[in-house]
Amino acid sequence: MAWTLHEHVAPTTGRAFPYVLMYHSVTEYSSDPYQVTVDPARFEQQLCWLERRGLRGVAMRELMAAGDRRRLVGLTFDDGYEDFLLSVLPALVRHGFTATVFVISGRMGGTNRWDPDGPVKQLMTADQVRLAADFGMEIGSHGRLHQHLSEVDDGELLDEVAGSRHVLRAVSGQEVSGFCYPYGRLDRRVRQVVRDSGYDYGCAIWPSALSGRHALPRTYVGDRDGNVRLTAKRLRHAMR
Template sequence: MPADPARTTTPAPDPTAPPASLPRLRPVRPWVLMYHSVAEHTEDPYNVTVSPGRLDRQLRWLRRRGLRGVGVGELLRERAAGRGAGLVGLTFDDGYADFIGEAVPLLRRHGCTATVFVLPGRLGGDNEWDPLGPRKPLLTEAGIRAAVGAGMEVGSHGLLHLDLTAADDETLRRETGGSRELLEEITGRRAEGFCYPYGTVDHRAVRAVRAAGYAYACAIDPGPLTGPHALPRVHIGEEDTSPRLYAKRLLHPLRRRALPSGPTAPAAGSLTGAGR
């Protein structure tokens, strides 16, 4: 005998269940590599220098695994559009002059781009914030424009490489908003990315970077602050051979928090092409 429709009951919907029309979101943990200087070296007390030969082998390692290095702005845009598979963010902190002579030719050889974070308040100076040295020259205005011309993204590392968590309000404003204004005068393009000197970041620094109009910012391991304005990165050094790169790639999802779902990506076309 068929069931009486009047007696058929439908279970009440679970108010805590997500709407059926919404896809399940996977945790977002983009892999962003942090470089600094690229040069032949015998003295490197802060582990910020990678030889050209080592960088060449590291980029080759990425390509053999179907990965391609790009600037962070492009990485975020492509991920937001669902096209980020196989992309790895490449960043070069401090704006060393060797970025143009050593890093750019290798990046272009391997079909990669990168973001170089520069110090517009120290144009043509050196890394005097590293007391143990060795002294390394920084990019000039011409060098920054050359990076733009080579298709690289140029972001701000602040004006003078100061710890933003120890800065007063006016210094914080100059280091974030002031450096962005100066960088845009040099490049003629919007500066969308920021990088926290020394990798030190707190809520106040994040608010200042966001207020200055940056679309994203890079840190190192920001923990609970992880988000579009505090992106985690992994340090890459001279000793990072293939096995070490493999291990860092494998451990990245375990060691870094996922970004909040749906991070805001920089607008298409708005970009220029160790935490020390």
């Protein structure tokens, strides 16, 4: 699945939203029908592109707390794949960057069962999530089972949102302050439960009428994104 994202101006503040890049998996691959995988060599090039432009990749908690975000770029990784620990984290450490990885609390140690037509990808175990946290990475929630949250009842929604936060707090030893909507889908009810559950921010994908601190649009980054495409995406963000 390929996304086209645009910079969006916060309707309540009139200020542009922070620049946030959305990744999923970073590993060598031969098949990627959902376009969620970036080769490690390409990922290294993308980090170098940021560094050459004086930009620093940071976790969302640092980005949201910063008074001046002009040289900061939020780095987010959805689903909590094991390759975050194996490929992403070493590259981030080499560059002095941090990132947020959004973990599915009920599928730790499992696989990406929600993508049946793609390659099977291993998810981080609880011990691996704790290790990522120990290296300074932010752990956020991606729900409990990776469901379309607008389609579940109120009790299940609360478990997906608040219940997953409780689990990930215990696993990571961190205050889990960020939520990422599975499939990027949300409605007003879902956004309100995320707010009421104590999350400081929420990450969506596309800009919409719901965009705001608890529904932040992000810029998709894929394996095709070399220097030219990254520059174009950055310029589009700056000009909107």
